[in-house]
Amino acid sequence: xxxxxxxxxxxxxxxxxxxxxxxxxxxxxxxxxxxxxxxxxxxxxxxxxxxxxxxxxxxxxxxxxxxxxxxxxxxxxxxxxxxxxxxxxxxxxxxxxxxxxxxxxxxxxxxxxxxxxxxxxxxxxxxxxxxxxxxxxxxxxxxxxxxxxxxxxxxxxxxxxxxxxxxxxxxxxxxxxxxxxxxxxxxxxxxxxxxxxxxxxxxxxxxxxxxxxxxxxxxxxxxxxxxxxxxxxxxxxxxxxxxxxxxxxxxxxxxxxxxxxxxxxxxxxxx
Amino acid sequence: xxxxxxxxxxxxxxxxxxxxxxxxxxxxxxxxxxxxxxxxxxxxxxxxxxxxxxxxxxxxxxxxxxxxxxxxxxxxxxxxxxxxxxxxxxxxxxxxxxxxxxxxxxxxxxxxxxxxxxxxxxxxxxxxxxxxxxxxxxxxxxxxxxxxxxxxxxxxxxxxxxxxxxxxxxxxxxxxxxxxxxxxxxxxxxxxxxxxxxxxxxxxxxxxxxxxxxxxxxxxxxxxxxxxxxxxxxxxxxxxxxxxxxxxxxxxxxxxx
Numbered sequence: 001x002x003x004x005x006x007x008x009x010x011x012x013x014x015x016x017x018x019x020x021x022x023x024x025x026x027x028x029x030x031x032x033x034x035x036x037x038x039x040x041x042x043x044x045x046x047x048x049x050x051x052x053x054x055x056x057x058x059x060x061x062x063x064x065x066x067x068x069x070x071x072x073x074x075x076x077x078x079x080x081x082x083x084x085x086x087x088x089x090x091x092x093x094x095x096x097x098x099x100x101x102x103x104x105x106x107x108x109x110x111x112x113x114x115x116x117x118x119x120x121x122x123x124x125x126x127x128x129x130x131x132x133x134x135x136x137x138x139x140x141x142x143x144x145x146x147x148x149x150x151x152x153x154x155x156x157x158x159x160x161x162x163x164x165x166x167x168x169x170x171x172x173x174x175x176x177x178x179x180x181x182x183x184x185x186x187x188x189x190x191x192x193x194x195x196x197x198x199x200x201x202x203x204x205x206x207x208x209x210x211x212x213x214x215x216x217x218x219x220x221x222x223x224x225x226x227x228x229x230x231x232x233x234x235x236x237x238x239x240x241x242x243x244x245x246x247x248x249x250x251x252x253x254x255x256x257x258x259x260x261x262x263x264x265x266x267x268x269x270x271x
Numbered sequence: 272x273x274x275x276x277x278x279x280x281x282x283x284x285x286x287x288x289x290x291x292x293x294x295x296x297x298x299x300x301x302x303x304x305x306x307x308x309x310x311x312x313x314x315x316x317x318x319x320x321x322x323x324x325x326x327x328x329x330x331x332x333x334x335x336x337x338x339x340x341x342x343x344x345x346x347x348x349x350x351x352x353x354x355x356x357x358x359x360x361x362x363x364x365x366x367x368x369x370x371x372x373x374x375x376x377x378x379x380x381x382x383x384x385x386x387x388x389x390x391x392x393x394x395x396x397x398x399x400x401x402x403x404x405x406x407x408x409x410x411x412x413x414x415x416x417x418x419x420x421x422x423x424x425x426x427x428x429x430x431x432x433x434x435x436x437x438x439x440x441x442x443x444x445x446x447x448x449x450x451x452x453x454x455x456x457x458x459x460x461x462x463x464x465x466x467x468x469x470x471x472x473x474x475x476x477x478x479x480x481x482x483x484x485x486x487x488x489x490x491x492x493x494x495x496x497x498x499x500x501x502x503x504x505x506x507x508x509x510x511x512x513x514x515x516x517x518x519x520x521x522x523x524x525x526x527x528x
Contacts, residue, residue: 165368168325172354173385184370 008267015260022253026072035063037070037223046239056241058232064242068249071223074135076253079205082139082146087197089143090150095181095189097151098158109155112148120145124207128216135208135224138217142207146200153196157189195268199261202254209250225250276301276470277322277438281333284321290331291317293494297487301437302468304460306481308517309491315474316363318491319442322472323360324350337438355386359436361444366423368430369415375426376411379433386434398429402459421452428456432463439463441473445480457484478521482506490514 025032035053041061049056055064093112097105115123124141131137161167162185170180209226211217218224220231225246232242277299283290292314299305307315320326322335324342335342337358342350354360362368369378380390392408399407402425415423424444431439441460445453457480463469475481481488481502488505490498490513498511509515 165362165364166370169368169382170370172325172351173382174351175381175385183373187372188370 005267005270008263008270011263012260012267015256015263018256019260022072022256023076025069026076029069029073033063033066033069035066037062037066038221039063046235046242048239049241055245056239058228058239058242059235064228064245067223067228068225068245071225071228071246072249072253074218074222074224075205075209075226075250078135078139078208079201082143082208083197083200083204085139086143086146086200087150087193090147090152091154091186091189091193093147094151094154094156094193095158095185098155099162099177099181099185105155108151112151115145115148118145121207121210124211125214125216128211133216133219135212135218135222138208138211141211141216142204146204149200150193150196154189154193157192158185161185161188191268195261195265198264199258201261202258205250205254205257274301275299275336276303276338277472278336279322279333280336282318282321282330282335283332284317284328284330286328291328291494292321292491294333295491295494295496296333297489297496297499299438299470299472301470302464303486304464304471304473304484305487305489306473306475306485307489307491307496308475308478308481310476313491314494315476315491316442317494319360319440319472319474323354323358323440325354352386355382355434355436356388357437359431359434359439361428361431361439361441363442363444363446365427365431365444366415366420368427369423371416372414374412374414379411379430382430383433388434395429395433398432399426401462402426402429402432403455404429421448424448424452425456428459435467436469438470438472441471441475443474443476445475445477453480460484478517490517 039062041057044053044057044061045059047053047057047061053063053065055068058064058067093108097108120142123145124138127141127144128137131140167180167184170184175183208217209224209229212224212226213230215227215230218227220227228246229243229250232239232246236243275298279298280296282292282295284292295314295318297305307318309315317328320328321330322337322342330343337353342353345353369375379395383390395411396407399410404410404422404425410418410422410426415426418426428444439460444460445456448456460471460473461484464471471484473480473484485502487499487501489496490505490511492513498505498509498514505514506518509518
């Protein structure tokens with residue numbers, strides 16, 4: 001059992017190191033990028049990977065490596081931001097529903113059911129379409145359904161602890177609902193919901209890149225992996241590297257964050 | 272009769288459709304220890320909950336009079352303040368009355384502040400010492416999940432005692448403890464009665480503990496108090512068939528020849 005736990009902890013550490021590296025790359029992408037990711041050059045279009053352009057150039061002669069690096073910032077930052085906002089909204093809604101129950105619970109949970117009744121991507125495409133292009137629109141579109149999973153989880157955990165004697169004890173101390181939620185419920189349900197947030201990062205990244213790929217997210221010329229793939233797929237046969245590298249970056253990042261989420265979840269389960 | 276600390280008159284209570292306790296009546300004097308004994312589901316814990324009042328239990332009949340006041344007539348704020356100082360509770364799983372991930376001293380402080388009482392470190396330390404925790408100050412720097420069940424239970428008992436309640440409700444307070452620790456807790460409860468004159472209402476399915484502690488014993492079955500009397504009376508000349516069976520069924524290490 002101890003051996004297994006040590007093994008699981010090792011997995012968590014490895015995944016966390018990789019995820020950390022990716023985040024660092026995103027943060028320092030401005031420094032790391034060898035060329036200006038937005039500088040076009042008609043003489044350097046669709047150059048194959050070389051010493052000067054490690055990942056080659058795209059249809060407008062822009063450095064693919066620099067764009068992939070800058071794109072990491074857009075993709076990872078927007079994903080983290082979206083997951084964080086959904087997490088906060090979900091936590092608040094879930095705790096309110098679980099703690100107060102009654103009509104508050106009924107109304108908020110029916111809204112959540114309504115959101116869940118449609119496939120997430122379909123709702124996101126529809127909402128992003130209505131809101132028009134742009135990263136903000138794409139994030140709202142995905143966020144509309146995303147908070148529900150956090151809310152449901154937070155609610156069920158709140159329900160499971162709200163009748164614990166220490167909550168009763170807090171009531172006896174004269175604490176009001178808000179104080180009880182902040183000091184007793186939130187800290188005790190934070191962990192499972194946070195782990196859920198970790199596992200959602202991969203899916204969210206697919207969502208944001210997917211919407212950008214469809215032209216409903218990031219607008220040109222901003223570098224973002226989904227939109228880069230979308231732009232370059234028109235000439236995939238001539239310059240496959242322009243598709244390959246942002247696609248590989250997307251796949252690797254999603255795998256790393258999914259792996260991290262799973263590893264943490266399994267580790268906590270073993271505990 | 273007015274010198275009774277607690278008087279329960281024809282109390283019935285339910286969680287919904289059916290009454291869990293039916294027409295229960297008894298009284299307690301200051302400093303008296305009463306044990307309520309019965310099998311699982313007999314309504315013992317519900318009786319404690321009804322007196323404590325902090326659950327969604329509904330009183331469907333009768334009343335509970337504490338120090339001459341009908342508890343049901345008290346405004347919720349006054350009633351809340353009464354719990355702790357007036358009526359203390361050691362719940363079935365006392366360790367669970369602490370938030371598992373917050374430091375105990377913080378929780379102690381908050382508990383006391385909620386009842387407008389000062390946080391007297393030395394007094395708490397002394398209390399923990401009497402309950403068998405020599406290094407109270409260090410222990411309280413821990414979070415409950417870092418301590419053993421028995422330790423948490425002792426601390427919870429100390430926490431309930433910290434308020435110096437006039438009536439202490441114990442809901443199977445020793446059920447989660449090993450025999451040695453349970454014995455120590457029983458000793459402590461007896462000491463507390465001795466020093467503070469606290470009345471104790473102890474709910475248990477353990478007749479041995481009842482015999483050791485109680486002045487009076489009540490036997491509950493199916494929500495009714497079927498027999499009530501002094502320890503001697505219950506053990507020497509039980510009136511009810513069920514009580515006789517209960518006493519006969521107490522497991523013994525040696526069989527009588």
